[in-house]
Structures are given as structure tokens and as C-alpha cells.
Amino acid sequence: MLDAVMSRRRTMLVSATIRLGYAWMVRREESRAWREVMSMTGVVNSILGTGREALTPAELVDQLSRHPLRRIAPEVFDDDPLGRVTVLEWGEISDDVYSDGCSAIVSLLEKGDRGRGWMPTWTWLQHEIIEHEAFLGLKVGANDAEYVIRRRFPIEHPAGERETIAAQCSDAGILPPVRYVPIPPDRVHQGRYWWPCPACRWPMRVNGAAVRCSYRAHNAEYAIRSLKDGQPPKLRPRDDTVRRQPAAKIVHPDGHRQTVCVEFPVWRYIVVPGIEELKLHKKWDGKPPLTVHVWPHQDAYDVKFAIKELDWTLAIDLKDVASASALADEIAKKPLAAKTIVLPDHRGIAQRAELQDLLPDYTVLMVDDVNRIVKKKLAEARRAQ
Template sequence: MESRMTLSSDVLQYHRRMLVSAAVRAGYAHTCRYEEPAARREIARMTGVVMSVCGPGRGPNTPTMLVEALHHPLAQVAPELFAGSGMGDLTVLDDGELSDDVYAEGCEDIVELLSGGVDPARRWLPTWAWMHGELVETEAFQLINEGATEAEYTAHRYFVVKQPAGGERQLAELFSQAVGMRKSVRYLPIPADQVFRGRCWWPCPVCQWPMHIDGTEVRCRFSLHNAVYFVRADSARGRPLLQRRDGGVPRQPAAQSFQREGAQRSVCVETAVWRHIVVSGVSEIYLFERLEALKEQGVEVELWPGKDRYDLLVRVPATGWEMRIDVKDYGCAVSLADKLRRKPPAARTIVIPDYRGQAQRDELAELLPNLEVLLVSEVLKAVKAQVRKAARR
């Protein structure tokens, strides 16, 4: 009986991920239906996927109905699939455009809808709309993984997180100095919706990736970076200035000149790499650098040991204490717990950013009783306690 219940739960979770994936693909297709000839066909195909997941007589059964449904939380499409899951709050379209929720939360539940590699939409769909996170990482780093030392891998990944955008020649020079290799993750021209009037772009103060521009609003699409501004004026040098939305928004970044062509053309990592490597990497490096600062007090820390077998190995040799850590930054605790049950982590301690909050920490601890779940601040507190313990010896 128990195995049947587990199987039923697994099927339910997979169907939920299928519906999220189909909704995201249909939403993207809707936004480019006038430019891409195959977009309307894709919406129709995804309508079929949604109908199959929802079952007879349930959910939208025409492309028009699906597009309308995507302007509302997905829980309204299939309430039973999203019971107990925060993904039900995902709204794919906002006034006909992709919502920031798609980038912040929807990308987490993407699965491959068509097996065997026969997916005609891959010719024009962005990779983040059909490729799950592990596949993004594999593809991004496969150029250097074979033959690279562990130190080279770590240096490469660190560089990508710290330098996700900039001038092409400058990035190449910095990469050569920092990593010492020729092969790099692919950088592409900064998309038009991240450039202000063809003149400049702004890096998010948290992740450094070019922020989205909507008229005079400038914001990072990862909403928890809390970076939302408004263009308020032009400076004497001709570069526009930003106005913070409120006092809680980070200090406004300086405008970066946009170069369309030439050796210094403005480039950035593609969206899938930003979302699945840079965003998560920001939290991993934040914790690493704060632990590294305790080195003189007897703390040893390794970043991405074994070519990212897990994220951090922390030791305090004086007390014999160590912790293996996987940093996870997911909007939906249920989705994250499901992922970790399907693919158990090499580390036994799961750490989430403080902005995910105590509530998510407690929910994950309940969902994953065999793993330790901590906030970043709790890890730092635990390490400092070990430092004090060592000092008393």
C-alpha cells in the first residue's frame, strides 16, 4: 500500500512539472507569436500537453483558453496537482508578457516534454524554456570539464558567477588571467530588452547580470535580489541615472556603455546560465567568501570540491569538526524536496539563502528528515562557535 502511495505521489509531482513546463513554453511562444512562424503551433502543442495532464473535461482545451489561463495562477488550471505546492501561485503571463515569476520560479520545474531529442521548437525556444538545471550546467561546462583540473574547474565557475557580463575583449583578458584557459562558457550579445535606448545597460548589484528594462523601469528578473529602479535623469556625461524604488533596494549601479559591435561589444551569459549557474552561485560564493575570511582563525573551506560534487567543504581541524554543504535557492520547498529525493545529494547539509526565510527552512526540514537544513546565517554561526571552541582549548 505504501509503495502505491509513493508511486502516486511521484506521478503527481511529475505531472505538475509537465504542466509547468508546458505553461512556460506556451507563455514564451505567446510573446513571440508575431515574429516566430512556429509559435502558434507550439501553443497548440502545449495545449495538448496540458489537456493530457489535466485529464478529460478539465483545464483549458483550446490555445486561446490556455493563453487566458496563463494570466492567472496555475493552481486555477489544475488545483489537485498543486495542492501543498507553492508552484501553484506561478502566473506565467502578465499583460501578455512573461512575468518575472517565470525566471525566478518557473525555471526550477522544467522537464523534457518530448523524449528522443525530437523537439522542433528547440530551434527557436530559449534553452531555459526546455532545459532543466542539471542539463544547463552539464552543457555550459562540458567544454572544459574533460581534461581540466579541479582547480581550473573551480576558477572557471567562479569567474562566470563573478563576471556574467561586460565587454567581450575585457572579459577574455580577465578570463585568461583568472583561469588560465582558452575555453570559456559562451557569452552572447546583451539582448535588446536589457539595453536602454541602445546606449547603456545596468548590472544587477547582486548578480551583476544585465537588468531588464521596461520603459523607464529597470529591474533584475530574479525578484529576490530586490533590485528595482526607475530612470530619473541624464547625467552631465550623458549617462542616465537611476532612482531606487524604495530604501530597501540596493545602491543603484552605474550605467555601463553599450557597444553593439567590435572588440568591446557588450556581452553576457545566456539566460539559462544566469538562472541556473549565476543566481545559485551568488549564494555559494557569498558563503564561501565569508568562511574564507575566517581562515586565520583556523577555518578551512573548499569551494565546489570534486568539480562540484557538492558546493562547500568546511573544516575546523582544531576541533575535528567538518560540514559538507549543498546550497539550494528554490522558491518552492516541495519542488526542491522532490528533486533531492529523486537525486540524493552528496552533502548531508542543505543550506538556503536567508532571504528564503525561516518558514522555508522549517518546511524543508520537515520534508527532508534525513538531511540537515540550515540558513546561510546559521552556518556562519555554527562555524564561529567552533572557532570559539578551538580558542578555549
């Protein structure tokens, strides 16, 4: 049974610290940031309770920069993976937030929320609302086949030159299905170079001589190797487990060749999970008598496998978030059309077991489990032919 009270405390604390962290990051440019820092410090202290000495804004910022959330509030997080999030790094929002924290945002201040005039929506809107808004643009006026084309496009083209993306849209017979914006400055080296993540192809984050994808599971972390004057810098993988390093690309600040990328919410909620969904589709598509459909009925669920001769189908919904309890809460409020939930393998069997306990009416699998099941059913069908 879900502990709704504890889950709410946990997501409130995550939300308040992320809002505080964002406000701290932009405090020099945004006059309203200090008010937000004070307000969110109050929210955090109220969640921690009266039994503890209240933290000042400076103390809280220091703790958010040096410790994961479970160190600040062990009784709130217990063993939940959200407790591993460190909110601030290098004086900015950390990659932990981009990878996992943003999926646990809840609304904190329903009335009089001054942050909604200047903070990005992902810092105060629940991710399913942001997903819904992004998906609306993909669905408007589209039939099922057109929806798939629109949905695939930002996954396969998350960044590049504006004129190239426009040409690729033209080739696909669509208008740009999502908004493309100039590459953020924290993803540019020396105002001149950027690197796409080898896994998701979105611009990697740059800090001094370090470059890495903000989605930690993509395991893309490098050091910059400076070469002779006039030569583009190259990357050196952190260790031998890291993917092969991409080549540097030139940043074009404006004009038809302006370097652009999809906005952060589209990257995190459409591109990142879409990589796994398309990988499953590509792995099994074109292997009769198996048929595979991705995002059928305009995303009623993510992938559907079927073998007519066996009267067998498997419809799955892939979910990629850090906290099983937060995901279970979300699904309890809005049940899924597919009764099989699939987790990326990097989330681990512990999350699978926890989610299965929390959602006994669903079957919870890992991606590797799906591949084994489909392989077995395909072999069975071919033997029967």
C-alpha cells in the same frame, strides 16, 4: 513520502505553460510558434482533466498573463510556491519564470517534439541536464584548483565588454570558461544603455521606464529618471529597501568592445547560486584554525568547512529553487554527496521545514544557520588553543 503523481502533474503544468508562454512571446518572428501554442494548450487541458471546460489558446494566454498558476489550477499546486508563478508579463516571459519556474521544467514530448528545433533548451530540458552541460565545459582538462578558477569567473564577470572579459580571462590564466553572447534586447534602454544588477551584475530587464533584475530575491527594481539631453539616464529605487542604484553603462553592439553577457542558463544555474556560495567562502576564509574550500573535488559539493583540532567538518550543498517538493524529487533520483542541504535565507523557514520532512536522511539548514554553526565552532577551537 513524496506524492510522485501530483509532483509530476505540477511540473508538467509548469513546463507546458512556460513553453506556451515562450512561443507566444516569439509568435511574430517564429512561424512554428502557433503550433507550439496549440500543442501546449492541449497538454494543459489534459492535465486539468475532463471535469473542466477546455480552455482555448486565447483564453489560456489571457489567464497566464493575468493570474498566477495556482489560480488556474488550485488543486494541482495547493500551497506549493510554484503556484505563485505568473508566466506572462508585458506579453513576454515573466521574471517569475526566470527566478523560479525554470527550475521545474520536465520533458513533455519525448517523440516528435517540434519545439526542440527552435526553442531554447531551458524551456524543455530539466535544469540539472543544462547544469551538467554547462559544468562539462568548466571541468574539461582542469584539476581541482583550475576548476575553481573557471567556476568563479562567470560568477564574478557575468557581463561586460568582450575585450575586457578576454583580458580578465588572460589575467586568470584561462580561456573563457562559458559562452558570452550579445546583451539581449529586452535588457537595453533606447538601444544605448544597460544596467547591471547590484547583486549578480547580470543585465537587468528594461520595460519602458522600469528596470529590474529578473531574480526577484535580489530586490533590484528601479524607475528610470530621464535627464537633460546628452546625459545618461539615472535610476531611482522603487523604495528604501532596494539596493543602491547602479550607473548606466553604454551598450556597444559590435567590435572588440561589444557588450556581452553569459547566457541565461549559466546566469540562473551558475551565477545566481554561486553568489551565495562565494559569499560563504569569503566570509570565513582566512580565519584559522578554520579552513574553507569551495567546490571541492570539482563540485562534489559546494562548500566544506573543517577544523582539524576539533576533528570537525561540515560539507554543504546549497540549493536555491522555489519548490521544496520538486527539489526533493530531484534529490531522491540523484542523491547528494553532502548530507547537509543549505537554503538561501530568502527561501524561508517554511521551505526548510517542508524539505526536512521530505528528506529525513538529510539535514536542512538556512545560510544563517551555517554562519551560526561555523562561528560557534571557530570560537570553540580558539578557546582550546
